[in-house]
Amino acid sequence: xxxxxxxxxxxxxxxxxxxxxxxxxxxxxxxxxxxxxxxxxxxxxxxxxxxxxxxxxxxx
Numbered sequence: 112x113x114x115x116x117x118x119x120x121x122x123x124x125x126x127x128x129x130x131x132x133x134x135x136x137x138x139x140x141x142x143x144x145x146x147x148x149x150x151x152x153x154x155x156x157x158x159x160x161x162x163x164x165x166x167x168x169x170x171x
Contacts, residue, residue: 112146114139117139117142121134
């Protein structure tokens with residue numbers, strides 16, 4: 112997803128220009144480095160919330 116999003120955002124903001132590919136790859140790498148840890152953290156938080164909801168529903 113970071114690959115596509117970095118391409119789309121660069122195209123929207125500046126369009127095609129000389130050096131586009133290198134700027135795109137830089138944006139993708141930064142986006143990937145942010146997206147992976149964020150996804151892992153969000154998955155863990157979501158799992159905790161779901162487990163609490165499941166426990167609450169089984170007690171009732």
